[in-house]
Amino acid sequence: MLTTGVRLRNSAEAQRQLATELAEIGAAALGFGVEVVFKSVPAALIDEARSRGLPVFTIPLRTPFRDVISATTAPTIARPTMIHWMLTAASSFCLI
Secondary structure, three states: OEEOOHHHOOOHHHHHHHHHHHHHOOOOOEEEEOOOOOOOOOHHHHHHHHHHOOOEEEEOOOOOHHHHHHHHHHHHHHHHHHHHHHHHHHHOOOOO
């Protein structure tokens, strides 16, 4: 999940709850955009994430979330898409 923390302002409880919920659903990690709302990832969120084994990484302001999404989903999407294209192309040669 990616966030800038807009809804986490002024609430350490909300910060801890986010880490708890993400860990409980098996999220791979939390990407936290800094310099929008927070200068750094809030301590309460880091502490809770650490206690639950949830990785947290920062995303600098100059890095668009879409670039992070592209970089993390491309390997997952690329192979199935390639297989689909290959099967579609191969199906045009089927005689049945």
